[in-house]
Amino acid sequence: SGHVQLPPPQNVTLLSKDFDMILTWTPGEGSPPDVTYTVRYESQERMDKWIRVPHCKNIRSTSCNLTCVLPNFFVKFRARVKAVSGRFQSPWVESQFKEYHLDVELAPPVLNVNVKENVIHVNASFPLATCVESFPWMYDLDLWEAGSEDKKQYRGIFRKNTLTIDTTAFRGNYCLSARSSIQSIDFKHSKFSQPVCVLINHKG
16 A cells, blocks of 8 residues: 555553453554554454444553443453554554453452441442442451451451441450452452551540
8 A cells, every 4th residue: 555554552451450451552663643542342252343442542542441341241352452643554453352250350449437436337449430330349357456466357248338346345456458359250359458547445
């Protein structure tokens, strides 16, 4: 066709981070400053049918969040990206296949701790996209006296449930930390969150 092709995007990777599934890439060497990118994806349910991603057409950024684009969280899919500048474009570059349910990487939840007399209420908030809120996300909680290695463990609390802990027998500084979990093919969990420490039944 006589015209020069643009350098293709490099390091095209489908990765999961903090409950999301994101395609990332880096500009091809020698890309012009006005280059934009367009992304499509295909799923193993319909191979060779590359589907457009409206919010990732002619974008300047070098990533595309595909979480809520996926029609099925239990089927492997992959994505591809090309560079565009004026009337020039690069070849498509494809990522590897991933499946949301198996490959999703969890983030620790943010703990909300409410101290009342003789009781604390704990709930966890998750940085979730709305399309995956229906997944059976759980959280696990550890509670311990500051300075002690002896942790009381609460396991498998449903994401939206508030945990109420009787603190009648507690005195002093106590710390709480939680992780997100899901039972997929195997049990999967995030790292534990940074501890939140509270004074309980402290007679000042």
